[in-house]
Amino acid sequence: MSDASLDPALLQRFTGIVGARHALTSLQDIAPYVSEPRGLWHGRTLLVLRPGSVDEVSRILQLATQTQTPIVPQGGNTGLVGGQMPDASGGQVVLCMSRLNTIREIDPLSNTITAEAGVVLQNVQEAAEKVDRLFPLSLASQGSCQLGGNLSSNAGGTNVLAYGNARELCLGLEVVLPTGEVFDDLRKLKKDNTGYDLKSLFIGAEGTLGVITAAVLKLFPQPKGKKVAFAGLPSVQAALGLFGLASEQAGGSLTAFELIGGRPYEFTLAHGARVVRPLASEWPWYALMEISSSRSLEDAGELMEAVLEAALEAGLAGDAVVSASVAQAQALWDFREKMSESQKPEGASIKHDISVPIASIPAFIEQAEKEVKCLVPGARLVCFGHMGDGNLHYNISRPVDAEDADFLALYRPVNDVVHAVVRQFGGSISAEHGIGQLKRTELIATAPPVAIDLMRRMKAVFDPAGIMNPGKVI
Amino acid sequence: MSDASLDPALLQRFTGIVGARHALTSLQDIAPYVSEPRGLWHGRTLLVLRPGSVDEVSRILQLATQTQTPIVPQGGNTGLVGGQMPDASGGQVVLCMSRLNTIREIDPLSNTITAEAGVVLQNVQEAAEKVDRLFPLSLASQGSCQLGGNLSSNAGGTNVLAYGNARELCLGLEVVLPTGEVFDDLRKLKKDNTGYDLKSLFIGAEGTLGVITAAVLKLFPQPKGKKVAFAGLPSVQAALGLFGLASEQAGGSLTAFELIGGRPYEFTLAHGARVVRPLASEWPWYALMEISSSRSLEDAGELMEAVLEAALEAGLAGDAVVSASVAQAQALWDFREKMSESQKPEGASIKHDISVPIASIPAFIEQAEKEVKCLVPGARLVCFGHMGDGNLHYNISRPVDAEDADFLALYRPVNDVVHAVVRQFGGSISAEHGIGQLKRTELIATAPPVAIDLMRRMKAVFDPAGIMNPGKVI
Numbered sequence: 001m002s003d004a005s006l007d008p009a010l011l012q013r014f015t016g017i018v019g020a021r022h023a024l025t026s027l028q029d030i031a032p033y034v035s036e037p038r039g040l041w042h043g044r045t046l047l048v049l050r051p052g053s054v055d056e057v058s059r060i061l062q063l064a065t066q067t068q069t070p071i072v073p074q075g076g077n078t079g080l081v082g083g084q085m086p087d088a089s090g091g092q093v094v095l096c097m098s099r100l101n102t103i104r105e106i107d108p109l110s111n112t113i114t115a116e117a118g119v120v121l122q123n124v125q126e127a128a129e130k131v132d133r134l135f136p137l138s139l140a141s142q143g144s145c146q147l148g149g150n151l152s153s154n155a156g157g158t159n160v161l162a163y164g165n166a167r168e169l170c171l172g173l174e175v176v177l178p179t180g181e182v183f184d185d186l187r188k189l190k191k192d193n194t195g196y197d198l199k200s201l202f203i204g205a206e207g208t209l210g211v212i213t214a215a216v217l218k219l220f221p222q223p224k225g226k227k228v229a230f231a232g233l234p235s236v237q238a239a240l241g242l243f244g245l246a247s248e249q250a251g252g253s254l255t256a257f258e259l260i261g262g263r264p265y266e267f268t269l270a271h272g273a274r275v276v277r278p279l280a281s282e283w284p285w286y287a288l289m290e291i292s293s294s295r296s297l298e299d300a301g302e303l304m305e306a307v308l309e310a311a312l313e314a315g316l317a318g319d320a321v322v323s324a325s326v327a328q329a330q331a332l333w334d335f336r337e338k339m340s341e342s343q344k345p346e347g348a349s350i351k352h353d354i355s356v357p358i359a360s361i362p363a364f365i366e367q368a369e370k371e372v373k374c375l376v377p378g379a380r381l382v383c384f385g386h387m388g389d390g391n392l393h394y395n396i397s398r399p400v401d402a403e404d405a406d407f408l409a410l411y412r413p414v415n416d417v418v419h420a421v422v423r424q425f426g427g428s429i430s431a432e433h434g435i436g437q438l439k440r441t442e443l444i445a446t447a448p449p450v451a452i453d454l455m456r457r458m459k460a461v462f463d464p465a466g467i468m469n470p471g472k473v474i
Numbered sequence: 475m476s477d478a479s480l481d482p483a484l485l486q487r488f489t490g491i492v493g494a495r496h497a498l499t500s501l502q503d504i505a506p507y508v509s510e511p512r513g514l515w516h517g518r519t520l521l522v523l524r525p526g527s528v529d530e531v532s533r534i535l536q537l538a539t540q541t542q543t544p545i546v547p548q549g550g551n552t553g554l555v556g557g558q559m560p561d562a563s564g565g566q567v568v569l570c571m572s573r574l575n576t577i578r579e580i581d582p583l584s585n586t587i588t589a590e591a592g593v594v595l596q597n598v599q600e601a602a603e604k605v606d607r608l609f610p611l612s613l614a615s616q617g618s619c620q621l622g623g624n625l626s627s628n629a630g631g632t633n634v635l636a637y638g639n640a641r642e643l644c645l646g647l648e649v650v651l652p653t654g655e656v657f658d659d660l661r662k663l664k665k666d667n668t669g670y671d672l673k674s675l676f677i678g679a680e681g682t683l684g685v686i687t688a689a690v691l692k693l694f695p696q697p698k699g700k701k702v703a704f705a706g707l708p709s710v711q712a713a714l715g716l717f718g719l720a721s722e723q724a725g726g727s728l729t730a731f732e733l734i735g736g737r738p739y740e741f742t743l744a745h746g747a748r749v750v751r752p753l754a755s756e757w758p759w760y761a762l763m764e765i766s767s768s769r770s771l772e773d774a775g776e777l778m779e780a781v782l783e784a785a786l787e788a789g790l791a792g793d794a795v796v797s798a799s800v801a802q803a804q805a806l807w808d809f810r811e812k813m814s815e816s817q818k819p820e821g822a823s824i825k826h827d828i829s830v831p832i833a834s835i836p837a838f839i840e841q842a843e844k845e846v847k848c849l850v851p852g853a854r855l856v857c858f859g860h861m862g863d864g865n866l867h868y869n870i871s872r873p874v875d876a877e878d879a880d881f882l883a884l885y886r887p888v889n890d891v892v893h894a895v896v897r898q899f900g901g902s903i904s905a906e907h908g909i910g911q912l913k914r915t916e917l918i919a920t921a922p923p924v925a926i927d928l929m930r931r932m933k934a935v936f937d938p939a940g941i942m943n944p945g946k947v948i
Contacts, residue, residue, distance in 0.1 A: 109718060109833035110864070154667050162726070165665060167674075168642060181924045188831035190863040191639060192902035193628050193678055194909060194917055195947060196929045200641075200674035204667055221722045244583060248695045251768025252636070252726030294725025295777070303769070357662035359583035389664040390584070428666035435668060443668055450655045455670045457935040461928065473669060 006046045006091055010067055014049055014093060017059045022050040022099070033094045034086065036077050041437070043086035045072075048094040054174065054182060054213045060095060061211065062180025065465045071095050072469050073207035075149030076120065078141040080353075081436025083153065083206040083472050092470070097148045100213055103127050111219040112171060112188040117148025117212050124217065133219035136163035136255075140337050148212045154204035156432030158336075161388035162255040162292070163220065165432070167203040172216035175202050178209075178463040188216050201458070206434055207469040209462040225297025226255070227304040228290050228329040231311065231320035232283030236362045239285050242316040243358070243387055246289055246307050253303060256290035259361075259387035263380055263397075264339050271345045272338035276331045281319050287387070288336050290329075339384055343397060348404035349382065350414045352394040354422045355431035361387065365394075368421045372396055375417055376410055391431040394418060415442070435473045444474070480520045480565055484541055488523055488567060491533045496573070498522040507568045508560065510551050515911070517560035519546075522568040528648065528656060528687045534569060535685065536654025539939045545569050546943050547681035549623030550594065552615040554827075555910025557627065557680040557946050566944070571622045574687055577601050585693040586645060586662040591622025591686050598691065607693035610637035610729075614811055622686045628678035630906030632810075635862035636729040636766070637694065639906070641677040646690035649676050652683075652937040662690050675932070680908055681943040683936040699771025700729070701778040702764050702803040705785065705794035706757030710836045713759050716790040717832070717861055720763055720781050727777060730764035733835075733861035737854055737871075738813050745819045746812035750805045755793050761861070762810050764803075813858055817871060822878035823856065824888045826868040828896045829905035835861065839868075842895045846870055849891055850884060865905040868892060893920070909947045918948070 015023035024030050025047055034043045051057045064071045070092040074084040086092035101118040108131040115124055121142040128135040136159040139145060145155075151173070155166045163169065172187040185199055202209055233239050239259050246254050262284045268275055278286070289307070293300035304322050311317040323329035343349055356364045365383060372379050378399030385392035396414060398407035419429045423446065435443050444452055455474045462468075489497035498504050499521055508517045525531045538545045544566040548558040560566035575592040582605045589598055595616040602609040610633040613619060619629075625647070629640045637643065646661040659673060676683055707713050713733050720728050736758045742749055752760070763781070767774035778796050785791040797803035817823050830838045839857060846853050852873030859866035870888060872881035893903045897920065909917050918926055929948045936942075 107831065107833055109714065110831040111721075112831065154671075156665050156667075160665065164642075167671065168638075177924065183924050183928070184922060185925070187900050187902070188864075189829045189900075189902050189905070191630050191634065191829045191860075191865045191905040193630075193904045193906055194902055194913075194921065195678075195925065196683075196932060197628075197641065197671075197674040197678055198925060198928060200671040204669075204671055209670075221725055223725065240583065247585075249768060251695055251697065251766075253768070292725075294723060294727070355663045355665045357581065357584040357586065359581055386665075390662075391665045426661050426663075428661070428663050428668055430667045431663070431665040432667055439668075447668065448658060450651065450657050451659070451669065451672060454657070454672060454935065458670060458932060461931040461935055 006069070010069065011047055013063060014047060014060060017056050017063070018049050018051050022052065024048040024050070033074060033077065033096060036085065041082040041085040044088050044090040045086045045092055045094050046090055048096055050096045050099050052099045054176065057176045057211055057213055058180045058182055061176050061178050064093070064467045065178050065180065068465050069093055069467060070470050071467050073097060073211050075117065075146035076141065076144045078145040079149060079153060079436060080433045081438040083434055083436030083469070084149065085437070087471055095211065097146060104214065106131055107188065108133055108219070110188050112216050113219055114186060114214065114216045115147055116214045117146060119147045121145050121147060121150055128219050132222050134222045135217060135219055137166060137169055140340065147215060151203050151212050151215055152205060152207050153434040156386065156389065156391065158256050158258065158386060160386060161257055162252055167200055169218050170199065170203060170215050171218055173199050173202055173212060174214040175210040175212050178465060178468050183210065186214060186216050204434070206436060206473050208459060208473050209468060221294060223292035224295055225300040226290060226292045226329060227300040228288065228323040228332045229304050229308060229320055230278040230332050231287045231289070231308065231317040232279050232281055233285040233287060233317055234283065234315070236285050236365055238316045239287055239387060240358070240362060241314065242287055242311050245310055245314070245316060249307050249310065250291050250303055253291050253293055254289065255292040256288065257388035258288040258336055259385060260286040260288065260336065260339070261381065261383040264343065264382045264384045267346055267382065268335055268339050268342040271342040272335065275335050275338055278332055278335055279319055279321060283318060288332060343382055343395060346397045348398045348407045350396045350411050352415065352418050353431050353433040354394055354427055354429060355389065355391045356422060356425040356427035358390045360425040361390065361392070364421060364425050368394065368418050371417045371421060372414060375413060378402065437472060440473060480543070484543065485521055487537060488521060488534060491530055491537070492523050492525050496524040496526065498524070507548060507551065507570060510559065515556040515559040518562050518564040519560045519566055519568050520564055522570055524570045524573050526573045528650065531650045531685055531687055532654045532656055535650050535652050538567070538941045539652050539654065542939050543567055543941060544944050545941050547571060547622070547685050549591065549620035550615065550618045552619040553623060553627060553910060554907045555912040557908055557910030557943070558623065559911070561945055569685065571620060578688065580605055581662065582607055582693070584662050586690050587693055588660060588688065588690045589621055590688045591620060593621045595619050595621060595624055602693050606696050608696045609691060609693055611640060611643055614814065621689060625677050625686050625689055626679060626681050627908040630860065630863065630865065632730050632732065632860060634860060635731060636726055641674055643692050644673065644677060644689050645692060647673050647676055647686060648688040649684040649686050652939060652942050657684065660688060660690050680910060680947050682933060682947050683942060695768060697766035698769055699774040700764060700766045700803060701774040702762065702797040702806045703778050703782060703794055704752040704806050705761050705763070705782065705791040706753050706755055707759040707761055707791055708757065708789070710759050710839055712790045713761055713861060714832070714836060715788065716761055716785050719784055719788070719790060723781050723784065724765050724777055727765050727767055728763065729766040730762065731862035732762040732810055733859060734760040734762065734810065734813070735855065735857040738817065738856045738858045741820055741856065742809055742813050742816040745816040746809065749809050749812055752806055752809055753793055753795060757792060762806060817856055817869060820871045822872045822881045824870045824885050826889065826892050827905050827907040828868055828901055828903060829863065829865040830896060830899040830901035832864045834899040835864065835866070838895060838899050842868065842892050845891045845895060846888060849887060852876065911946060914947060
């Protein structure tokens with residue numbers, strides 16, 4: 001697909017649907033849509049469309065299918081795998097969903113919120129809070145990422161342990177199909193066994209099967225109190241033991257369990273802006289735990305104390321602090337959330353967003369480290385993540401004395417080594433970030449051929465003209 | 475498809491795959507597979523195959539696709555909508571999954587169990603218990619229903635409120651596709667964003683897309699104590715208030731909230747074998763609540779007392795008992811579980827398995843009652859169900875002085891009236907039992923045409939020869 005396909009007459013037809021004001025064509029207006037904050041993904045386009053209604057989305061996709069014009073849906077442009085970025089041809093039209101930003105309804109009795117794709121995640125959280133409810137999906141980018149992107153990438157984050165990922169939080173969807181037809185399944189039902197689960201298919205499809213325009217999401221009662229603990233651990237094996245113990249004692253009240261390696265802890269102390277040192281002593285591993293109580297803050301505190309007492313007695317933790325105020329709890333979370341950016345000043349890094357069965361985490365970490373260091377002696381492992389979900393951000397910073405470029409030249413071989421270990425443990429090479437452009441070739445090469453074949457044939461069912469986000473996922 | 479298609483040579487080829495001992499052909503051997511315990515569904519077949527391995531299932535389906543022989547997968551034969559039953563032609567082969575009954579692995583650290591499709595649900599629960607874990611899926615038929623059927627029908631039951639339905643409890647699947655290929659996705663991962671969610675498609679597909687042979691299921695810590703309460707309520711509006719209050723105070727510890735109408739309560743007192751009267755006083759509505767504590771039995775008791783105290787004070791409940799022993803808790807559950815069978819002695823009934831948004835339950839009940847009584851004056855509404863999921867078993871017993879046959883002649887018009895009200899409230903005509911044969915025509919007639927079209931085209935992708943459970947779902 002070359003620029004030629006976006007001839008002026010066609011541009012004019014697309015523009016006519018949304019109006020000139022919402023059809024961006026100047027380089028300057030387009031710039032924010034063809035690169036992203038981290039600067040890793042770039043693309044080109046001649047046209048960014050900003051529809052203001054489901055009907056406009058429908059007419060855009062209908063025209064796109066008729067004219068075989070590729071469409072790249074984009075939400076908050078925070079995706080990490082390039083799923084939201086047009087290719088370099090200039091022939092793909094960016095469909096910006098930001099103007100569909102209405103919260104259509106909140107129903108605190110049914111515990112649901114119905115919101116459009118362009119609503120910023122934090123606005124969903126805040127709308128829920130106003131009616132004393134919790135919308136638990138929580139990501140570092142929540143101030144700018146949008147619901148449509150969250151659903152299209154089946155977003156995870158720090159609350160999956162207790163509340164599930166985006167797919168599990170979604171009860172109903174409204175989707176514009178590539179033909180322009182609207183699939184309206186905006187129902188507030190926890191139970192519905194009427195045919196195949198189409199909803200789950202669109203969620204996580206990264207805009208390759210249609211465009212999500214609105215969703216019904218689950219709300220939960222607001223916890224009455226939360227306590228956050230930060231513990232120093234002698235080993236990753238102890239982290240596994242602590243997780244088991246905390247799950248056992250706190251059940252569904254354990255709302256987060258984050259594993260933090262010694263090195264990302266050091267990096268964050270050294271480079272994190274305005275971070276507070278969580279513990280006086282230093283440990284090979286750390287855990288951040290959150291307990292949420294439906295009863296009271298005191299109750300959350302007592303439960304946390306009981307867990308930590310048992311952990312210290314069993315030698316699973318060596319030192320621990322518990323937040324004594326909301327501000328302290330926030331400071332501990334802030335430390336965790338600054339972990340990614342605190343890796344930057346240490347030079348180039350090679351990142352992995354993987355999951356393995358929880359019981360395999362210690363063995364995975366041991367073997368992956370061995371193999372990475374064999375390939376890159378001096379490589380510095382920066383491992384942290386959502387241990388309760390088996391999901392690790394298994395990152396590697398360059399050796400202290402290496403050049404960035406030399407290290408990054410090894411991106412693919414390092415990926416290959418790490419992902420081979422992931423597969424050996426029955427894990428996933430994309431736990432929560434998705435496939436996008438970044439992992440498409442690897443997915444196709446390494447997933448079972450029967451799965452790839454089914455996915456391709458399903459893609460053809462939904463999108464016979466192949467206009468939806470081509471070059472992504474499959 | 476007539477008998478003729480199952481010619482002796484073809485029968486012989488199928489028999490050769492499983493061995494003569496496991497290929498049933500005599501009327502007597504076949505009888506248990508062509509009717510079911512309630513006697514509502516009957517079919518015919520010349521051949522029941524009982525494969526003993528995934529490889530045998532694969533070879534059966536491969537041959538079936540080659541020869542265009544329809545296959546009807548069957549588990550414990552407890553389905554309520556005829557999904558497991560061959561048609562009357564005799565030309566469909568029943569594929570009984572009971573011999574694939576191995577629990578392949580339990581991993582208490584990862585909180586997973588990997589079990590084959592033919593494992594009886596109760597055996598999964600008991601295997602989990604042995605390692606001090608909970609597998610929460612719980613149904614009246616758990617002593618005979620099998621995992622493959624539970625997943626294929628996306629089973630619900632009484633624990634969905636806190637733990638989710640079968641789809642949400644499943645982490646990984648092994649499925650034999652109609653071509654005989656094996657889709658192996660038996661992974662123990664809570665997070666995996668590598669392409670389209672094929673797993674969710676097979677779950678709830680009632681064997682129309684392939685045959686589930688094994689699954690990885692989530693386990694949970696065993697609660698340390700449970701309390702069950704039975705409360706008398708002045709109105710269904712009060713039930714909604716009580717549910718809100720209990721959710722708010724108990725959070726994820728509220729593991730069941732069942733609504734029970736005055737009439738099914740009376741029927742169960744009158745006809746339930748060895749049931750114990752839960753309350754001395756009589757009320758228009760009742761609720762059965764269960765609270766499970768990760769801490770202790772006392773803790774569950776205190777939480778339950780706090781909920782009931784607040785409910786009595788607010789006038790949401792008028793009377794209540796709390797179980798003082800495991801036996802008493804069991805007796806209260808037993809009362810709830812005998813509700814279905816206790817309706818039988820009251821004569822013919824017309825049943826509905828519906829869901830509506832929780833907030834709409836009172837309005838739904840009021841309007842549906844009005845319309846049903848307009849159609850059948852004297853009809854007796856027997857409404858109970860999983861209120862916390864918006865799921866009601868909205869049954870109707872014939873008028874006291876009516877003949878069964880006269881009442882049953884109104885089956886379809888009564889269904890139509892009730893389901894029209896369900897749709898008006900954005901509900902589902904099959905909340906947990908599935909579509910099977912029973913609701914297929916209605917689903918096709920009333921679901922959005924765009925959804926039906928997508929489902930049919932997906933069916934063609936998975937099952938191009940159309941051999942998988944034809945005449946079911948879609």
